[in-house]
Every structure is written in structure tokens, then in C-alpha cells.
Amino acid sequence: MERQALDSRTLLNTKDFVPESFSGPIWIAGPCSAESEDQITTLGNALRGAGISYFRCGVWKPRTRPNSFEGLGEKALPWLQTLQKDAGLKVIVEVANARHVEAILNAELSAVWIGARTTVNPFAVQEIADALRGTNIPVLVKNPINPDINLWIGALERLYQVGLTRLSACHRGFSTYVQARFRNLPYWEIPLELKRLNPQLPVITDVSHITGDASLIPPIAQKALDIGFDGLMVEVHPDPKNALSDAQQQLTPAEFLELMFNLRISRKDIPDSALQATLHLLREEIDLADRQLIEILQYRLSIASKIGQLKQQSGITFFQQDRYGEVLDKTSQYARLLKLNHQ
């Protein structure tokens, strides 16, 4: 499949999403939604000192169906202000329109994020960008719910064009109609492409909304760090079972601290020259194998085109169900024999 040509007019020169200099991953943790002052204080006490960069908290919740808990709105903002003052945590909240932005700026919270359902809408993103103009507050942009990298880039560009440079992106997976293991399919190649186009842009993985299931979080968090993403967003709740939104995917503070402690953090640079030389040789082998694969594909195409011509001359349909089934069976059998996994 040919990749859609990307409009990379703006190479985002982002900086300082995380204010203090840091060497490890960026951690963003907190509840799906603010539910009570007690919940926020308890969680703040559990997470202070853990070394997270931001305490996340939903205040206005974009729910798929009406008549479910839609967040407490502005009522929750004083609790978050207190958290910033007393627990020394920086708070990041989701905004979806100019009214939300105004409330967050008045409350002097530290940062905002744009949710997946908002990133899909250029009008809403532009409204938020205009409301943020002149502030340079850190903004985290989640991917749109559909796998469209240009919408994601477009949202970042709209913010960048009003002078916001403290930008980062958050990969939270993509909606799917089919029942799958994950709530949102990761399509890792999309955030990787975003990173390739904008190497400066921190890309954080929201493991809670990708998995939709607390028990699946640790391996996905490890995978995100192993791939080289810059940090993790994790939903944490003092009592996940009784959470008013996203109850299945939130970790307890103890589970979150255990996750932080157990993750293996690989370094991005290649430290010693012997390792560098070995990697170089292996990469040359990979490059050669890739060229051979392309040559083999070209050879296969030339045979297929001869078959096509023959069928056309003889008035036979191009597609023959039996032969198609036979090719699929034979190739997958052989792949299994060579232990090539389905995933």
C-alpha cells in the first residue's frame, strides 16, 4: 500500500512539554474523571513524590452515549488548583472548546490536552488554538479516533501556527468496529510515522485507552518504551471498580507504582563502538534482504502478468476461487512450517 503523501510544511520545532529536564520517560497519571474532592486528594497524596510529570484529570467527559457521567465540570477545578499548590503536582486537563480553555487558564492549571474526539474536528481544534493564543501553555494532542495521520498533524499545526511550541502528541489507539483484544487498535506505524516526520515532538502512549483493560497495561507499556516512545499516560483511580467512567482500565495507585518500578527503560543512543559496528553489519544484512525481497516481488509480478495475459487471450476470468484458496493454503502452511507467526 502506498502511503498517503504527507504535508510536512511545518516541521514542528517543539520544546519544553516537560518543564524540568528529564532523562527518563514522561509519566502522566491520574483518574479518568474527577469525581469528588476526596478522590482527588487521596490520589494526589498517593502520587506525590512518584516522579510523574503531570497529574491527568478529566473534568468535561466526552461520553459516547448521553445520560452517562459527563464529568463535574468547573466544580472540580478548585480541587485541582489545591493539588497543584499543596502536592506540587502539575495538572493537565482535557479541553474541547473555548469555554473549557478559558476556565483552565483562569484556574491557572499547568497544561491541557485535546481528546481523540476533538482532534477529528478542525473547527473545534482551531477554536481551542485561538483561545490559547498568546499563552504558550503545554498542549498534548491525542490522535483522532480514526487512523488519519494528517488530521493529527493538522491539529498540531493549528496550535503551532498560533505560537504554541510546547507541544506533544499522545497515541491512544484507533477505534474499531470489530471486537478486538484491545479497546482501540494501536497501529504503531502511525505514531512512528509522526515521530519520523517530527523527531523533536514527544510522543506519549496512552496505555489505558489503547488496552481498555487494566490487566493488559504492563506488556503494552513495556512495548511502547521498547519501541522508543517518550512516555506513558496511565489512568489511576483510588477505587477503580467503582469509578464513574472507564472502570475496567484504571490502575490502583499501588499497581501504578509497581508498573513504574518494573518497566525496563532502554536507552535510545548506542553507547559503545563494538556494539555499533555489530549493529551496522546486521543492518547491512537487513538492507540486502530487503532488496532481495523487492526483486522477488518483481519476479512474482512478472509471472502473474504472464498468467493474466494468457487468461485474457483465452477469455478466462482473472480471478479463480479454487486457485486463490490453494495459494492461500499453501503459503500459510509453509509460513507456519518456518514458524512465521500470524500476528
Ligand code: PEP
Ligand atoms: C481520556 O483520556 O479520558 C479520554 C477521554 O481519552 P480519549 O480522548 O483518548 O478517548
Ligand code: MN
Ligand atoms: Mn478515560
